[in-house]
Amino acid sequence: MCPAPTSDAQSSQADNATTSQLPSFYSPKRSENTSEQSRDNGDVESVDLSSTSAQPTTAPAITLDTSDNLSTHSSVPSTPLSQPPPPSLLSPSFTPPQTPGTATPSTSITSLSLSEPRGIPVDSSIPTGGCGTKKPKLLESLPHVECIVRARIPTTNGAEMFLHLYTNDVDNKEHLAIVFGNNIRSESLDRVREGETEMDRLVRGAYTGRLYPGRTTSREPGVGETKKEEQEEKAEEKKQVPLVRIHSECYTGETVWSARCDCGEQLDEAARLMSLPSNTAGGIIIYLRQEGRGIGLGEKLKAYNLQDLGSDTVEANLLLRHPADARSYGLATAMLRDLGQKEIRLLTNNPDKIRAVEGPNREIVVTERVAMVPLSWKGKGGFRAPEVEGYLKTKIEKMGHMLDMGALPQ
Numbered sequence: 001m002c003p004a005p006t007s008d009a010q011s012s013q014a015d016n017a018t019t020s021q022l023p024s025f026y027s028p029k030r031s032e033n034t035s036e037q038s039r040d041n042g043d044v045e046s047v048d049l050s051s052t053s054a055q056p057t058t059a060p061a062i063t064l065d066t067s068d069n070l071s072t073h074s075s076v077p078s079t080p081l082s083q084p085p086p087p088s089l090l091s092p093s094f095t096p097p098q099t100p101g102t103a104t105p106s107t108s109i110t111s112l113s114l115s116e117p118r119g120i121p122v123d124s125s126i127p128t129g130g131c132g133t134k135k136p137k138l139l140e141s142l143p144h145v146e147c148i149v150r151a152r153i154p155t156t157n158g159a160e161m162f163l164h165l166y167t168n169d170v171d172n173k174e175h176l177a178i179v180f181g182n183n184i185r186s187e188s189l190d191r192v193r194e195g196e197t198e199m200d201r202l203v204r205g206a207y208t209g210r211l212y213p214g215r216t217t218s219r220e221p222g223v224g225e226t227k228k229e230e231q232e233e234k235a236e237e238k239k240q241v242p243l244v245r246i247h248s249e250c251y252t253g254e255t256v257w258s259a260r261c262d263c264g265e266q267l268d269e270a271a272r273l274m275s276l277p278s279n280t281a282g283g284i285i286i287y288l289r290q291e292g293r294g295i296g297l298g299e300k301l302k303a304y305n306l307q308d309l310g311s312d313t314v315e316a317n318l319l320l321r322h323p324a325d326a327r328s329y330g331l332a333t334a335m336l337r338d339l340g341q342k343e344i345r346l347l348t349n350n351p352d353k354i355r356a357v358e359g360p361n362r363e364i365v366v367t368e369r370v371a372m373v374p375l376s377w378k379g380k381g382g383f384r385a386p387e388v389e390g391y392l393k394t395k396i397e398k399m400g401h402m403l404d405m406g407a408l409p410q
């Protein structure tokens, strides 16, 4: 049995007041698709979305949904907003409920640092673990990935991150890892390459510490001589489970301000949460070049036209003879392993993503799901448009996303 999906938007009510003063993570133009943008032929595995994912041989009959009253269409039971907080003052991350993933814990604001993301413990190894029950189709083993270069990126909101660029053996796209924090390192980047000089290592980003004019060695001077307390502190930080977002490329939502989806907002919000000073565990955004849920930009634009003609996002994909979701996550799993991760806290509403990113042999374990509630639902800015509301409604009703449409403000 699938657990009752979580009413994530409720938890947002409590933190409305806490985050409005915090800097928002705006970046004017973040994405540039340098790779193929048409069919995503490299994807060899995909998430099975049961009836909606089968590649149709004929175009399916569609029923147009002309309802505007989105709140009446939630497939997710909504829990009363007036529910009192539990007596515990601990973060819900550390107090798993009896049945993981079936409720969004509500916690006293005063017990949390401002805007600390709150997660719900999940366990994909049990049917009631809060990750749905669908089995993703996965490759038997993980693809091979290699980080070929990384660079420090100071961002427009003052936070800093390291952009890691990966190659792999299943497609020819440049998939990326956006890493927040200083303790997450790529094993393949750090590996010594035959015949390379110290300058080669500096230029491809395989250095410790920071670069500065005149630096000549890739190892930070003084490394190995750090104080015992500093080493212990670093080891402690490494043990913490980082916040992770697996993001799929969306040129329209991230670059040309589309209000058809919340992809740009989600990317900004993930970066903001990961760069909060309270997030000492660090964070990783795996940025996969699987535009349009894997169908490519050209096909996604056709899908938009079908949506303007009355189809929802799933129907439009099927009418174009694509699966509802043609994405795969094996590269994300392999990149996370390369970045030294075995356990993660995943920012998502998508139960299929949780199972898929864990890999064929649970190479990664998702210990917690952190909901991505649209900012406008939480009264924290964001934007509203009939298109994005239809998009979210379809995700909830047809793709099992764990969001409560009943919490959508009228």
Ligand SMILES: Nc1nc2c(ncn2[C@@H]2O[C@H](COP(=O)(O)OP(=O)(O)OP(=O)(O)O)[C@@H](O)[C@H]2O)c(=O)[nH]1
Binding pocket: 246, 247, 248, 249, 250, 251, 260, 261, 263, 266, 290, 291, 292, 293, 294, 295, 300, 303, 304, 313, 317, 347, 348, 349, 350, 353, 372, 391, 395, 401
């Ligand atoms: N085919 C298609 N793809 C879309 C449409 N709108 C957005 N997308 C793509 O959907 C993907 C965004 O999905 P994500 O935000 O990664 O994640 P998700 O699986 O929906 O779930 P969350 O993790 O909860 O956000 C990107 O690749 C977008 O380009 C659409 O109308 N049609």
